Amino acid sequence: MKRIITTLSAAILAAMLLPACVDTHDDLPYVDPNVQHNNDQNQGPGQLEEGVFISEAFTSSLGGCKSVTDGADFTIDHSTAKITGYENNTYTATTAYLVSPTIDLSAADAAYYTFEHIIAYEKGDVFENEVFMVSTDYSGDASKATWVALPISAAPNAGKPDDWNAFTTATFNIPADYLKNGVTFAFRYKCTDKAAATWEIRNFKVVKGSATETAKYEKPTVKESSLENPLTVSEAISTPTSETEKCYVKGYIVGFVDGQKLADGAKFTASGCTVESNILIADNANEKDVTKCIPVQLTANTKHRTALNLKDNAGIIGKEVVLGGYIQTYFGVNGVKSPFYSALDGKVIDAPAAATGFEGDDFTKEKVTEINVDFTKTIDKFSVYNFVKPDEVAHVWAQGESYGMKSTAYVGATSSNYESKSWIISPSVDLSAYDKVEFFFDHAVNYFGEKGVAAACAIYVSKDYQGGDPSKSTWTKLEGINWSADSKTWTFVDNSLDLTAYKGDNVHIAIEYTSTTEVAGTLEIKNLYLGASRAAEVPVSGFDGESTVKTATLPFEYNFKTTVSLGDFVVYDVKRFASKDEHLWTAGKYGATAVANAESESWLISPKFTLESGNEYELKFTNWYKNAATPANVYKAYVSENFAGDFGTATWTPVAMTFGNASSNNIVTIDLTEYAGKSFVIGFQYTSTAEEKGTFEVIDISLKEKPKEAEKPVSGFDGESSVKTGTLPFEYNFKTSASLGDFLVYDAKRFASADEHIWTAGRYGATALANAESESWLISPVFSLASGKEYELKFTNWYKNAATPANVYKAYAAENFAGDLSTATLTPLSMTFGASGKNNEVTLDLSQFAGKTFAIVFQYTSTADEKGTFEVIDLSLKEKVADIDPQPNPNPSDGDGTYEKPYTCANLLAQELTTSSTGTGYVVGYIVGSVNGSSLNESTAVFGTEGASTSNMLIADNPDEKDWSKCVAVKANNSFKAKVYVASDPTALGKKVVLYGTIKKYMGTSGVNTASYCELYSADGSKTELGTKPTK
Incomplete structure (x- = not known):
């Protein structure tokens, strides 16, 4: 049965908004199905491949599709057509359509559609909110057309996906009823002003012919439950989550969760419980297996929390509980959230009220x-x-x-x-x-x-x-x-x-x-x-508590947060309504806090300080605020030289207080040198008005004499200074040894107060990191290379937090080094860097140093602008291994997997391999594309660069191959994949490669997973070696 999806309001809005919501293309409702909007190249229309009716990658525009909406819009983001009703902490109720061109399928005996998508933050009904549809009567108004939902392949994420790149491919054959003229497809998105999902779509195509269909996403069924027949915990664990279906669950209280995930935070006890917000239940009162438990949310300010939290009710552990709520993701697993009913040992705690x-x-x-x-x-x-x-x-x-x-x-x-x-x-x-x-x-x-x-x-x-x-x-x-x-x-x-x-x-x-x-x-x-009628309340004025002004000595430091006390500070209320605020300034776990419910003015006043003449002094404190549009009007700081307990006669001089962002700690530093030789107190004034009743906190405060002179940096060896001698072949792994070994550290500039060490060895390798401006060198043992031979240096580096890493991290060969870098001859070595946060293998030819003596040195420099982290993970210095006989243009027809006779793609495809195969060998072919999916087939093979995958490549015996069944999928080593994957480097397309790696079943057919070595051939026959070449 066709489903008519229309409402009066949606129809009116769509009619009003349609002219403004059409994408920049001038498409009318009916367009030529043979014209493609090539949005990837931004070159305007171009001819589609034969048999393709629609092809939109959505990498840079909506192409021939258009967005019609009464709220949020489909836009291009991260090379997808993306829509969400959530923006800037605001939800916008939306019904939006991404409408395709209207096409003629009457000449096709069969046709299918395919697209990739990902759904996130969907807490409602995906079958209502993210729908792919088809219509035969669309004429420009999406809300008035008759739409029929078609299958998709994607389970929605209730929250943030673990991997935003984990797109699901939906491929389904189009029903025969729609193989006619005047067919329109649309992606429809819905959300409310209370909740909104995010939907990203890419690589949408309608193609002639039949396809192997992907798995259809079926609407999950929720087992019916009732108060009389509740779910067991094991049934609740296997029940699909739902934002709309109520359920009842019965179990025994076995503990609580203290952490972010159930697996890490489950506590099977009530002893020492400090958590009020949840309990853990199971089918067995003595259960200790976390996989057989579910967490239960105890909503704040409810009878459920009051009666069931183990912090206040330790004696209820092991008792039977019945809960009504919603099965939703909680602590990373199925849990019961937003309870509306609870009963403990048969006694009702709270239940929904009667309807009338x-x-x-x-x-x-x-x-x-x-x-x-x-x-x-x-x-x-x-x-x-x-x-x-x-x-x-x-x-x-x-x-x-x-x-x-x-x-x-x-x-x-x-x-x-x-x-x-x-x-x-x-x-x-x-x-x-x-x-x-x-x-x-x-x-x-x-x-x-x-x-x-x-x-x-x-x-x-x-x-x-x-x-x-x-x-x-x-x-x-x-x-x-x-x-x-x-x-x-x-x-x-x-x-x-x-x-x-x-x-x-x-x-x-x-x-x-x-x-x-x-x-x-x-x-x-x-x-x-x-x-x-009550007389207007007279505000309180005077000291709130202690009124004696104490005397403090320098250096003075006090932390309101850690002491949970105002200490020797006093509070004076200029205006406080006692019926509204028992106190204005209080000390608690966050510090000295001022907050009011009525118009008020109150001061937090320090002990008296006396500063010596001739010295310089500095006041420091940490403040925090919220709910004040103009915090400088609400929170102020002053100095008084004549306050002795009588607030009304004191003179207060303002000092410049700064503020950070609301709800963020902010450190304030004020020069009080002008008060040298004087006595004074510091006062923090809090004022609330009818318009602004914010919260202000002072977390800590110190008053000290300024340091007489700036700290001088340390210079010299940090630790061992005796130069060692290294022998070849030399190999050392800082990561596995967690030690610098025979390497030395020389600090050219290090501030000891900021950095105890700059170079250290740990579980990641030899790491250089500084908190202040510095320069430090990691120095290898001294090597003496024989004349007439060739040598190769290899090391793995890693970095982060450096916009220009080559300015921060450098490498040199130090000839004649005997313990004094200033007398050594430093020759820069060409160090390369990978992406930030990624390991990078560096290979350097050191044959120029044959017959010489030198050390390898790594220089780390930090500045005020860049204080990055640099790591050397491993290092080796060896005589070069002679190359295996070169193969300038290998392409044998009878390959056996050796370098001299590498497998062709045809050789490899003829073998029956499994995913557990462990054989290695060489393979030769031409780069022709990639696979956009988890298995290689007609719909996932991508020939060329458009829509290419970033996780693999396709090679074939023919550089112009377009038959997927004659191709081999290859996963390359991370160290060189960016140079051979066409998604990263389009110029790699068509180039010849000789690969070495593990040959096994990959993506459903014979392939290479993973290639550890690659020879990449240019058009002139020159080759680039990538990765680690195996020895004979």
């Missing part, structure tokens, strides 16, 4: 004379009444110590909004004793969108409500409420309303929350008051 009616206790008939509740501590005698509550939402209203009363119908596990309507209702409040009545509450909101919280929430008062269904009573909506705008920093806004009109009445107050499937914001309320 009261949720929990009904206090509406109770009578009080005042309400003064802190919702972060209790729900008090408020009742929750649900008018509309979907099953997917466990609770619309929930009380917690971090948020107070929090209401939302957004479910994070499914990234979905739900329609709801729910009230919290006060008990009956008798206002007969009051002349004036005040109603107060504070609140913070977010995610209510353009219409704001006022469109979704309201506060009502009733004089005739007697309990039960509130819809049967009269409720009056309170006007004049100062509702907050959406706030990503969750800034709380106060409201105080005069309800004197209700004096003498018995009233109920109700707060309403509503949501839709489009908008489900979050409302938080911490404090609520209803009673007699």
